[in-house]
Amino acid sequence: MNYRCVHRWSFSEWGGSLALREEPLEPPSGREVTLRVTHCGMCHSDLHIQAGGFDMGGGKLSSLERAGTRLPVTMGHEIGGEVVEVGPEVTGVAPGDRVIVYPWLGCGDCEVCARGDEQLCSKVARNLGIQLPGGYADMVRVPHERYLVPIGDLDPARAATFACAGITAWGAIRKLSPVTSDDWIAVVGCGGVGMTAVALLSATSPAKIAAIDPDPAKREAALANGATAAFDPGAPDALRTIGKACGHAIAGALDFVGGESSSAMAANLVRRSGEVVIVGLFGGEFRLPVPMFPLKSLTVRGSYVAGLHDLRELVALAHRVELPKVPLDLRPLDSVNQALADLAAGRVVGRVVLQP
Template sequence: MNYRCAHRWAFPRWGAALSEHTDALAAPSGHEVSVRVTHCGMCHSDLHIQAGGFDMGGGKLTSLERAGATLPLTMGHEIGGEVVEIGPEVSGVALGDKVIVYPWLGCGQCAVCLRGDDHLCPRAARNLGIQLPGGYADMVRVPHSRYLVPIGTLEPARAATFACAGITAYGAIRKLNPMTAEDHVAIIGCGGVGMTAVALLSATSQARIVAIDPDPAKREAALRYGASLAFDPNEDGALRTIGKACNNDIAGVVDFVGAESTSSLAVNLVRRTGQVVIVGLFGGEFRMPLPMFAIKSLQITGSYVAGLEDLRELVALAQRVDLPQIPLDLRPLASVNQALDDLSHGRVIGRVVLQP
């Protein structure tokens, strides 16, 4: 294989379909590492990236161009593969290592990065798959070897999804207070990330898991992967039905959709002193009567992926514990446009993983 050439799928303008491109790659310098991509998970946020931004409510859209993204753009931030070239200053990584790539890059020097939260870097946050070419390709250039996490004997396709779906779910559920076997935790949205959260919660918590999703196939899958109850939020009287089934005692809700309707459902479902963790980026505005913050003594928290050390911890957990395995839909990279269409229309159960 020619390691100085990358074949990638990118879109030439916002909202356009992806087409194949070929780029020459210089030899890696400094701390750079070249990774031959073997698997790349597909994330729902890729649909927003392809569109050019996220819905901020009131007709406002963020601009990925202002955030440093340039066209043609190669998406893909759940990257797994093999180290094939290393720069002269790289240490701790060897040719042939099987790794997953942490895609949320920071400056590496500020206090936020030094504590392992590169994804929240206030100085120079960049993402593989947005500002830098991502994993919808056969090769990816990683700026520093510190962002590579060895996977050992883990299944490569599944390990690749840890870089976003895994740590996003892991980071969100870790924000919940400790739960007992009497507590209910509701998961809103049982796509790839929400389903991962159901599986991780079932393996790490005693709480009763309540899955909420309009798709009956996803509700059924959630019940297989650890949920005790499952509900359609679009049914008449859903709020009352869910509350009654849980004795109006839902301690925490994690919203993996992040829409106006789901955030409203979350704050109305949770009990007094309960927690709401908002993860999804569907978009819109959060609305709630201000007195209810105090009256219900709510804790409302945002959660954006998770840190590099969280990824290392999740890999270690998966090596130590037999975690429930959500469905993976393996597809060739050349089918990326159809896969994105299936994702946008809710036809994916679990996670699509592309293979170059």
Template sequence: MISYDVIACGEPLERSERPTPQPTGDQVLMRIEAAGVCHSDLHIWHGSYDLGHGKKLSMLDRGLKLPLTMGHEIAGEVIAVGDEAKGVQVGKRYVVFPWHGCGECKVCKRGDENLCLAGKSMGVYQPGGYADHVLISHSRYLVDIGDMPPVQAAPYACSGLTTYSGLRKFKPEVLRDEKVVIIGGGGLGLMATLLVKAMGGAGAIVIDPDESKHAAALEAGADAVFNPKQDGYIAEVKKAAGGAVWAVLDCVGSSQTVQAGIDMLTKGGHLVQIGLYGGHIDIPTPFMALRALTYQGIYVGNLRELQELMQLVRDKNLRPVPTTCMPFSKAFTALLALEKGQAVGRQILTPEAA
């Protein structure tokens, strides 16, 4: 098998060739047909998260081991299974739930493997999707995609699952009655915009400084799009939301975006942060009680939510996010384009042309 690996943090990915693994027990071998390039991959490649005030959170200190095959948005065809694997068929296509836990702790047994403190996420702590094949540790992590194209299905494993889980954190009546302000018009933001209406939401308002992404947000169903560089934009956002902002989904997670989101919330408002851009904020503690605010962070979603999401996509015939496909050999090119803010929607790695 061929993979494109992080050999040293911040250095170009390197092509590696090694024997294709064979599944045993509950394992499944997949031929990868689509692998999304996620903004989280940038942090993994750089080896750290920005904590603000000059501080960094080291991925190596958290257990990251190199070389690493990144990629956690994976879809493809099962080509072999272990002798104990159940519920999957050779020749069928699936999307992979990559957020594996230990499987034994209380958190995992509650169905929240993504929150396991001994997590073994694919593309982070075990080999992922920047490759032509991947070995999946258990058949339960596969979700049937039917006749859905793998390039459409792959982003649901992270950008879809994360935004779906984030939107579910708002009270159902708030989602139904109030427009959600979505900060960021990249892959996450566009996915969230598509999902709001599919989930019965009142609508979406998108904020992004890159006006080249505004058309894509409107095409995805946004009711309005604003540039945060324009003076007085928060007042305009509130007006577009009907006078008060009750729900903010921050798909960026920088010092500036979180602060802006908190500033625009009405009393009783709720901000959910899913972006990991980095930074630091200071919140006067009385404001949390006096304004009855909720500031919540989430880490992707669980397997049950991915199964629900894929059913929703089928039931609502959800349109795919804008995608740019390129061969696996261009993985580093895709990574750099994402770093420079040149990607609209999702970049998807696919097999080399025959």
């Protein structure tokens, strides 16, 4: 393979399809590393990135372009691969290493970045797969070796999905207060990330798990991955049915949809002093009668991916505990446009992983 040239699937207008482009790739300098991509997971966020922004409710859209993202964009932020070349200052990483990549890069210098939460850096966002070219390519350039996490003998396709789906699920779970085996945790939305949360909860939490999704196939997959019960949010009287089935003991609800009806459902489902963590970016406005906050002593918070330390923790966890297998849908990289269309149409169960 020629390490001086990279083939990237990128879009050059917002909302446009991806086309293959061949571009030169300079040798890595300083602490940079070049990887040969072997696997790249596809995230629902890619649909928003491709569209150029997120639905902020009331007909308003956020704009990646106004926030400084330049075209063309090569998406793909769940990158797994093999190191092929390292810059002259790189230590502890060598060609042949099998790694996944932490893609949520900040400035790298501020206090927030120093504690390992680069995803929350307020100075600069230089995420791989948004501002920097991502993994829908045969090679990827990583700016510093510290963003690489060795995966040992883990399945590389599955490990690649840890970089977003995995840590997003893990970061949300870690925000919930401790629970007991009498408590329930509701997982609202069982796509790739929600399904990962069901699997991680069943491996690490004593609580019972309520999986909530309108798709019967996803409900079935959630039950197979450790959910105690599964519910259709569109069924008549769903709130009352779910509340009763869970003994009105839902201590926490993780909203992996992040839409108006899902967030309202999560807030209504939790018991008094319950906690809602909103993770999904479907969009819209959060609507709830204000007195519900004091009357229920309700906590509502958000969670955005997670830190580099969370990714290392998750990889260590995957080595120690047999995590239930979330379904993967392996496809060739050159079918990326079809895969995005399938994801947009809700025709994907689990996680698509593309292979160059």
